[in-house]
Amino acid sequence: MALLEINNVSKHFGGLAALDEVSFSALEGEIHGLIGPNGAGKSTMFKNISGFYSPTTGTIRFNGQDIQGLSPSSIAKLGIVRTFQETTLFQELTVFENVLVGCHLEAEVNLLDALFGLNKKVQQKANVHALKVLDFMGLTERKDQLAIELPLGSQRALAIAIALAAKPKLILMDEPFAGMNPEETRQMMDLTRKVNETGVTIVLVEHDMKAVMGLCENITVLNFGTLLAQGKPDEIRQNDKVINAYLGGGH
Amino acid sequence: MNKFNLTQFVVMLTLFIGLILLPHYLRYQHQDFMIFLIINVLVVVSYRLMTLTGEWSLIHIVMMGVGAYTSALMSKHMGVSVWLTIPLAGLSAAVLAGLLSTPLFRMTQFYFLIGSFAVGEAIRLAWIFFIKPFGGSSGISSVPSPELLGIDFMDPIPYYYLVLIVVSLCLWVLYRIEKSRIGLTLNAVHWKAPLAQSVGVNTWKYRTLAFMVASLFVGIAGALKIHYLGNVTPHQFGVGSMVFVLIWVIVGGYNTFYGPIIGAVVLSVLDESLRNLNEYRPAIYGVLLIISIMFMPKGLEHISQGLKDWIKTAKSSS
Amino acid sequence: MLYGHATFHTSPYSLSGLNEATQHEELAVDLFLQSIVNSLIQGGFFALWAVGMVLVFGIMGVVNFAHGELVMVGAYAIWVLKAQMGMGYIPAVFIAVILVMLIGIFMERFLFRPKREDPLGGLINSIGILFILQVVALLVGGTGPAKQVTPAFPGTLILDEFMRIPHQRLFSLGVSIAALLILWFFLTRTKLGWSMRAVALDREAAALQGININRTSLIAMAISAGLAGLAGALMAPISNIYPHMGHNVIITAFIVTIVGGLGSLSGAVLAAFLYAILHTFVTAYFSGTIASMVGLLLMVVVLIVKPTGIMGQRVSE
Structure with a gap:
């Protein structure tokens, strides 16, 4: 089909x-x-x-x-999620944060949640999901590095990890x-x-x-x-x- | 998410105790100075939330004016308690920001900068033109000051504490937002808007959110300012004041939460100590601005790093 | 001529309401004609201000916030040379233009060139220079009331009882138009002009074809500053001279360049005259504040509806 x-x-x-x-x-x-x-x-x-x-x-x-x-x-x-020509990543953010942005759809937080930490579950869900994606792409060990510091191969893997986090x-x-x-x-x-x-x-x-x-x-x-x-x-x-x-x- | 950091805690505690004791050791004019400085800290920190999305606006100070005018008009002509008009001032600025975001965010980057300037200047001209209710060029005078349990907030010391409490609360909220997933998404919108969009982030919505929240807090700052001054005029919110906000944020550094605060504090103290240079002071600002852009583009927050690199390059090129 | 038309229609309408007072009617007609003449002269200045901004933005990618201060320095130079030192007006104009050009060259070389990859940096640097030039003006002229320079060409051309054009203003308009024509000739008919336009279209491609970007930028900035200095020198005998006079210049230049299409010189000139007509008429019939408001909102509308302006072309990816 x-x-x-x-x-x-x-x-x-x-x-x-x-x-x-x-x-x-x-x-x-x-x-x-x-x-x-x-x-x-x-x-x-x-x-x-x-x-x-x-x-x-x-x-x-x-x-x-x-x-x-x-x-x-x-x-x-x-x-539908796309990756970009060359390496388009959030270079100033860590690998984990990059994937967390990808989880945006999965677990969107609103202003009040953000302020008072109300919705711990949503936050937790996003964190768990991000870690799962990182593990799947073999990036767990690099999760606290800045995206810009990764070698080319890992950067490309991260680009796909961001896309995957959005559950496309x-x-x-x-x-x-x-x-x-x-x-x-x-x-x-x-x-x-x-x-x-x-x-x-x-x-x-x-x-x-x-x-x-x-x-x-x-x-x-x-x-x-x-x-x-x-x-x-x-x-x-x-x-x-x-x-x-x-x-x-x-x- | 952050680990508990003892040194950080001790520094914060000392700072806070210092700020609580400080006004009792200051002369009258310096008490004034401290009140305006703390208000300006809220102005720059709220502005930074806006810049997180990567858009530099020139309407921020006008939004401060929107809060100021709202609070002044409501408290003076409608008899609403100042305790209510201060939050309403923030709310009105946020609502106006929400309305303006539809046209404004059809522009980005340079166009947004200029567009936001034009809209802000038009609002300011409206205050000048419509003498009823805004009072024209001379603005609104004898704005009431707040009163509670017999404490008269016309005095600098009670007002200082009021401002300190309100601004601290606001900073806490702004800090929470920045460190939350929302802050992360705002950052993502800044660094790579197409990538953020492609994983489902509605960039327009997040830009609007940042603009509204920034306006909310700067509106509160505006109300705090004019209830102490006792008057509000269109000239307080001109492009000149906006340029000073830009300078504080850029010289301080806009990559961290505390950078703009450092910028505002250091430059304001410097400004105060150069008081006898009078109208020649802007030249000092001009020189500082150029030096900071040329030699420490990341601001005072990175000054140590900048010095190291500078020495390194000086060595390698010699 | 959109705005000219709009005001033309409202003006007879307002006249019909004043039929019994013929004297008022004549005054209204004269106000209308005088406004047309004034807007032509204004338009010349607006065009000089804006064309320099467009050149620098197009070729260097820099938004020069200190452009208005360059105009101000030109005016101060005339005040020092003519009013204080007694020099003749024409040589003073030449010196003013050269002085401002030198400032422009300094700015390009030391403030804009190092920040070529960082447009925000260039913009902030120009704000720094703006402050410094304002204080220099204060140091030169002191505080106190605005300075004035007596006209070099005192007579007045009298076209009719109510319509008079001082010779000084006629001179300004003539020189502005001449300067714009020379610039147009330079950009379209000389090799250097061609290479500057190539850089404005695509900097990298131009560099690949061997065009020297540094030299082109320096010349663009020198021309831009020279035009600003000339505008200041022409304004000196007919307007107040004070350190903050650049404020109005920069706002007007923004409105004109945006409405005309950033990067489009002919668009800027067209927009300058259209906006001058609009501004003069709204000022004459309503107020200066409303005129500025209309201009700013017009700019916002153009930014939203057609960010490339009335003459600009959309650059596709």
């Missing part, structure tokens, strides 16, 4: 079409790859799905509900493998699979073809804002149009 359905989505900036009538869907429980040369419209697509942009035309359905045009926080409430049904991962060495890539692939095995659907934007081919069950290829190809990793690997787009340099 399709969890996320993108139907004829276009996004125009002035006269320029960053996305032009793109459709694809991600099935529940899968890892879906979204690839393409630079400027193909992958990031624009992510921003449309997560509510940072709203599509000029077209619809985005999640779990059978139209979500285009909703605010990022409402979309997060429905269960779907995580949009934006280039989690960028800049990693083979060992870090291998560990990150394991983590991604582990997250997926808990039942979380993943849409992955990535340039590292080894990671994409190794992880994804289905792949969507964009080029110049249009849909170029769709299929299983093997089909994509042998698709002439895809090979051309990549070898042609995309310019």
